[in-house]
Amino acid sequence: MRAANLIIMCLFIFLFLAKAKTVQAQTDNSAFKNEEPTLTKKQKRKQVPKYYGISFGINRSKFRDFATSPLFYIGTSNQIALSRLKMGNNRETELSLSYDFGSYSANFNETTTFSNVKRVVLNYSQLYRVGLLNSVGINTKVGFLINGSGNLRINGSLQNNALGVDIFVNAMGAIKITKDISRRVVKEKKFLFWRYKLNEKKRNLAFRLNLGLINSSYRNGYVYNGQSEILNDPKSFDDYEFEIFSGIRASTSLDYTRYLKNKNAFQFSYIWDAYATSGAVEKFEMAHHTFRLSLLFNTNNR
Amino acid sequence: MLYKSNYIILFLIVIFALSSCEKAFFEKEFSTTDPFDNFEYLWKECDEKYAYFEVKNIDWDAVKVAYAAKLYKGMSQDSLFSVLGGMLTELRDDHTNLVSDFNISSFGVRYLGQDNFDWRIIIDNYITKDFYRTGPFSHNFLDNGEIGYIRFPSFTGAINATNINFVLDRYKDTKGLIFDLRENGGGAVSDVFSILSILVDVNTLVNYSRIKNGPGHNDFSEPAPVYVAGHGGTPYTKNIKVLIDRGTYSAGSFTALATKALDNVVLIGDTTGGGLGVPNGGQLPNGWTYRFSITQALTLDKSPEFENGVPPDIPVLFDWNDVTKDEILERAITELQ
Numbered sequence: 001m002r003a004a005n006l007i008i009m010c011l012f013i014f015l016f017l018a019k020a021k022t023v024q025a026q027t028d029n030s031a032f033k034n035e036e037p038t039l040t041k042k043q044k045r046k047q048v049p050k051y052y053g054i055s056f057g058i059n060r061s062k063f064r065d066f067a068t069s070p071l072f073y074i075g076t077s078n079q080i081a082l083s084r085l086k087m088g089n090n091r092e093t094e095l096s097l098s099y100d101f102g103s104y105s106a107n108f109n110e111t112t113t114f115s116n117v118k119r120v121v122l123n124y125s126q127l128y129r130v131g132l133l134n135s136v137g138i139n140t141k142v143g144f145l146i147n148g149s150g151n152l153r154i155n156g157s158l159q160n161n162a163l164g165v166d167i168f169v170n171a172m173g174a175i176k177i178t179k180d181i182s183r184r185v186v187k188e189k190k191f192l193f194w195r196y197k198l199n200e201k202k203r204n205l206a207f208r209l210n211l212g213l214i215n216s217s218y219r220n221g222y223v224y225n226g227q228s229e230i231l232n233d234p235k236s237f238d239d240y241e242f243e244i245f246s247g248i249r250a251s252t253s254l255d256y257t258r259y260l261k262n263k264n265a266f267q268f269s270y271i272w273d274a275y276a277t278s279g280a281v282e283k284f285e286m287a288h289h290t291f292r293l294s295l296l297f298n299t300n301n302r
Numbered sequence: 303m304l305y306k307s308n309y310i311i312l313f314l315i316v317i318f319a320l321s322s323c324e325k326a327f328f329e330k331e332f333s334t335t336d337p338f339d340n341f342e343y344l345w346k347e348c349d350e351k352y353a354y355f356e357v358k359n360i361d362w363d364a365v366k367v368a369y370a371a372k373l374y375k376g377m378s379q380d381s382l383f384s385v386l387g388g389m390l391t392e393l394r395d396d397h398t399n400l401v402s403d404f405n406i407s408s409f410g411v412r413y414l415g416q417d418n419f420d421w422r423i424i425i426d427n428y429i430t431k432d433f434y435r436t437g438p439f440s441h442n443f444l445d446n447g448e449i450g451y452i453r454f455p456s457f458t459g460a461i462n463a464t465n466i467n468f469v470l471d472r473y474k475d476t477k478g479l480i481f482d483l484r485e486n487g488g489g490a491v492s493d494v495f496s497i498l499s500i501l502v503d504v505n506t507l508v509n510y511s512r513i514k515n516g517p518g519h520n521d522f523s524e525p526a527p528v529y530v531a532g533h534g535g536t537p538y539t540k541n542i543k544v545l546i547d548r549g550t551y552s553a554g555s556f557t558a559l560a561t562k563a564l565d566n567v568v569l570i571g572d573t574t575g576g577g578l579g580v581p582n583g584g585q586l587p588n589g590w591t592y593r594f595s596i597t598q599a600l601t602l603d604k605s606p607e608f609e610n611g612v613p614p615d616i617p618v619l620f621d622w623n624d625v626t627k628d629e630i631l632e633r634a635i636t637e638l639q
Binding site: 064066068069070071072106108109110111112113157158159160161162221222223224225226227229230231232234239248250272274275276283285287 | 323324327328329331332333335343351379401402403491492495511512513514515516526527528529530531556580581582583584585586587588589590591593596597599
């Protein structure tokens with residue numbers, strides 16, 4: 001009930017916190033091009049639309065940790081995320097923090113075991129426009145994404161290995177292609193006997209691909225469990241090992257963004273994220289499919 | 303120009319492509335009920351991670367040959383459980399179990415020795431039913447108030463400073479304490495150090511520990527020292543007799559092992575059950591779970607031999623011909639008088 005109230009409150013603020021009634025869309029290439037020659041760098045930076053975002057998502061995912069089980073654990077988790085975005089035509093930055101929580105299970109041979117998973121992900125990315133890959137209505141940017149993820153897994157059936165904490169840090173190359181699919185003119189339509197009008201809409205569709213270049217992990221050591229407790233010196237990351245080059249990671253997102261007259265925006269996203277470790281200790285594999293609604297609050301009236 | 307339907311198609315293509323693509327990140331499916339696969343998986347996990355093959359003189363390859371011969375295609379779940387559970391029982395370790403929804407395998411080390419404890423006999427003949435219960439401790443005076451008796455049946459992780467200070471204060475004027483750990487199957491290791499902390503005033507080295515760090519039977523980390531720190535108050539320096547038996551296991555055995563480093567503590571009774579390896583936990587390809595020991599506790603001279611049981615300083619067994627007397631407790635009283 002609390003979560004529902006929070007979502008309703010965010011929607012209310014989002015829809016009625018109008019700042020200005022006239023909008024030139026944020027990623028309108030033509031408009032930006034007109035302004036460009038007359039502005040200094042500092043002015044340009046100020047022209048870049050800035051947003052605070054709050055997101056709610058459903059995450060269907062699965063994982064397998066060979067250190068404790070060869071079975072896949074599959075489940076659905078809820079996601080909430082906060083983000084800070086600067087979405088200019090030439091440069092785009094995003095800082096986001098998300099939190100997932102849910103229950104996963106392995107159901108096989110009439111045996112069901114459960115793992116409660118909490119996941120925190122911190123992302124920072126910068127993207128820069130690439131001239132060669134652009135055309136009218138299409139904006140292509142390339143850059144990087146730094147990703148830090150932490151999973152906390154509790155599976156009572158694994159007894160002394162019930163608690164698992166994994167930390168992954170990835171430096172990823174990124175490419176994002178944004179297609180402007182705005183409706184620029186009002187259209188009159190007719191369906192059977194019903195006439196209706198389609199108003200101007202500013203919207204875009206973006207596809208983003210991130211590929212891991214440096215994939216690091218901080219995970220349990222050879223036998224998973226540590227011995228600090230029996231040494232009378234309990235440690236949080238007992239017998240953990242850091243591997244700087246460990247495995248692979250890739251993620252994509254498909255975003256549909258609809259801008260409002262008050263310069264805020266809705267964003268519907270489908271995000272796919274998969275990673276696997278390698279190296280001396282046994283492999284960990286995880287993949288997420290997240291459907292997410294984001295409310296983007298414009299903070300500089302651009 | 304793309305139409306709405308095209309965007310939907312594009313979206314579905316992306317989801318389908320990514321779902322297929324993620325298979326490249328994952329190894330093949332390993333879930334199986336095949337008895338040979340599950341047997342091989344469990345045998346290999348133990349082979350590479352179990353800590354006490356050498357100490358217990360276990361020929362794990364020979365165990366494999368013996369138990370693999372019992373496998374056959376189409377065997378029932380119950381039969382497979384008997385084979386896998388039987389194989390784990392060869393490790394002679396109660397920190398080793400196979401767990402399914404219909405059975406749990408265990409070795410039962412306490413049954414290697416005779417029963418040496420009856421709580422009713424102690425209440426009826428020694429501490430009376432008016433004994434105190436302070437946290438996890440049951441206690442009272444013995445021998446006309448000259449000796450304090452403390453029964454500690456399980457390491458629940460619930461010991462706190464109030465419990466300890468009350469018990470110490472109540473028996474401060476006695477000649478000594480009897481601390482009864484018989485049939486204590488273990489539990490939270492934090493309690494071990496809470497108890498030992500009342501016996502020392504400075505950091506005291508009590509034993510070493512090492513953990514498996516490779517697939518070889520002798521691949522271990524360097525022995526790490528285990529220190530006990532004082533509890534902050536005045537340590538208890540009078541004589542303490544700790545009562546042990548085959549049912550004293552895991553954290554109970556850790557306590558017994560550590561007391562070997564303390565001059566004012568004497569172990570009386572039967573050899574403990576061992577259980578000095580911290581167990582892990584895992585799952586088989588058929589969904590059953592298991593655990594086994596992955597560390598070794600070492601004595602001050604860095605021997606792991608006490609996994610076979612911490613021996614008493616004064617061996618005494620219970621005589622069941624006379625159920626009005628607890629011979630082990632009687633011996634402890636005599637030693638303190």
